[in-house]
Amino acid sequence: MPLPTPPAAAHAPVGTRAPRIGLLGIMQPLYDDMIPGITEHQAAYAGRVAEKLSGVAEWTVAPPVRGRADAERAMRAFEDADLDGVLVVMLTYGPSLRVTRMFGGARLPIALANIQPDPAVSPSWDMDDMTYNQGIHGAQDTANAMVRAGLPFEVVTGEWQSPEFAGRIDRWARAARAVTALRGLRVGVFGYPMNGMGDARVDESSLLRKLGPEVEVIAPGSLHRTMAEIPGEEVADLMAWEDGAFEVDGRLSKEEREDHARMQLGIERLLEERGAGAYSTHFDAIGEDGRFARLPMAAASTLMAKGYGFAGEGDVLAASIVYAGHQLAGDGHFTEMYAMDFPSDSVLMSHMGEGNWRIAREDEPVRLIKRPLGIGGLDDPPTIVFRYRPGPATLASLVFLGGEDFRLVVAEGEVIDAPGLPSLEMPYGQFRPETGVRSCMDAWLRSGGTHHMVMNTGARAEDWKVLCSLAGIEYVRV
Structure with missing residues (x-):
């Protein structure tokens, strides 16, 4: 469709x-x-x-x-x-x-x-x-x-x-x-980044000097106040649009959907006000605040579909490269590698509920579901679920090496038409690297590739290579 x-x-x-x-x-x-x-x-x-x-x-x-x-x-x-x-x-x-x-x-x-x-x-x-x-x-x-x-x-x-x-x-x-x-990007970070997650950490001054993104920390309280200010008609309009765009789970209550819609509209309003083209949320920063009922999963998916960069867990590097993926090739999608599937020579790609539904298969509906999620300790977050569209695809990971040195690790391959995983209530797909799982993963790890990355449809490695040349950063294809 x-x-x-x-x-x-x-x-x-x-x-x-x-x-x-x-x-x-x-x-x-x-x-x-x-x-x-x-x-x-x-x-x-x-x-x-x-x-x-x-x-x-x-x-x-x-x-x-x-x-x-x-x-x-x-x-x-x-x-x-x-x-x-x-x-x-x-x-x-x-x-x-x-x-x-x-x-x-x-x-x-x-x-x-x-x-x-x-x-x-x-x-x-x-x-x-x-x-x-x-x-x-x-x-x-x-x-x-x-x-x-x-x-x-x-x-x-x-x-x-x-x-x-x-x-x-x-x-x-x-x-x-x-x-x-x-060079003109501002990345909004709601709350604080995930503790202990080292590959997402970056010297913000180095990032600003070398590539341009500026980090803007946004207090969760600002989001809570902004949500309360969203007019009811905007909430109703978003819900009506979702009714026409997605297959909506009948188990979702009006209260759950209104709360999710207010959160999405509140995030977008704050990004507009702060001049931010990308953002990141961390489940603990939202959950521990005490004022929110649920995590903004569906919000991330639709905001990515609108062209915003996004990454989970306060990851500024990944949010920046997802934004760059939009600008370079269109439809940047935030994802990570979950598990290797050696029989199909592929890697299961997903994240805990966020994904750009513009890369969804066209022969299956994109669904907005009621979905239990223990992470964050909050109520069930409405989540947009789909499978990735089979065909050529490219992964790219932005790596901070210290000082003024950055590296982009890139893998080309394809999303394969693998059997569905009915119990997996997240956006997902299986990516087969052109160099094979074993060789690709060996080289990815040796190069310091991070566990958060952008996916674009199509063979985009040469596009990323030119970007690296213009930005003055190292390019590694694995």
Whole structure:
């Protein structure tokens, strides 16, 4: 069945909107006397490149850069426009020292497109054609300047009119969107993190400096007060939407559903007010507070489906990478490895009740159930239950190594069409790594992969690799 669309929020995260990219074309005045009109000629070429790539991003094309002042002015305009990244195109040869200062202070992810107007050298070429197509040595000079500046950047060489080139730019643009979104991310943590869980701990200053996410601790009392302020009509609207979106368990009382709905709406309101695109709750922080009747399980599932990052147990690293998964590939899903199934060469994936139902199988209903749960010591939490959709999938775990060092551990594979587990009242599925359970788990553990992670549908390892390159963190594929 088609997956439902959650009610819109006033300030919902950007989700999977098209990347917004600036195109910076570089040349120099040297050729103006030799080829009158060359600036306009190459500006038109830059416009054709942007038009050809209109299906992968929204483009802002700067006037051709012909000197240092032009370059720095164009980059400031891109940054002021809140773009996600900058694609540099050599319109002719351009001396790198005219853009070195600009790249040294660049705040947006950069890609260097090593392209030229014509795909082939032709016997009909004259000196004008040579000049129009001489971007390669400008790319070399410019790339050298970026390397010497210590600037992470991506390089894409190819025929700019080809599908392969568009595919690589699409991958880079989505990675740029994710990196830029991380740099502005705020993660709300309700209460405190789980005691003793070491792989989720991170130096918040290091995280902020290296990747950008800022941690905002939100007192449970704020949630309790906000829940009480939610208008009754908003609660009724959410429940009515759930009636149409899910198969709702008849055992759920009106009181249970209203309390859950108030909790979901309260969490979302606080995230909007605090400017947070991701959050984490810990069952003890909610349970020990004494003012809540149940844990916000169903809330986490629908807020993930709306584009928020989420992780359990106060895990800021996992919440951040789930958010990045939304930006990079869409439908980021929080999960963990529960148990290995050696006969099927797969791992049972789940968590105690939270999951992005946008990755659910389409041949089974997504259910909202009354579900007993001893963890937290509270009343039964309404829980959204589904099985993962079979097909290609990718796992990614963000690892803090100390200091300014981070690593992303990535595994590609597939969700297999395994038999159902009728007694498992949680979102779940079985993931078969492409390298096999034994090899994948050996490498995952040796690499320090955490027990919380993001799952995305599709083969996304190369997407994550580009993100790591732009963010300046280590990439390990297992």
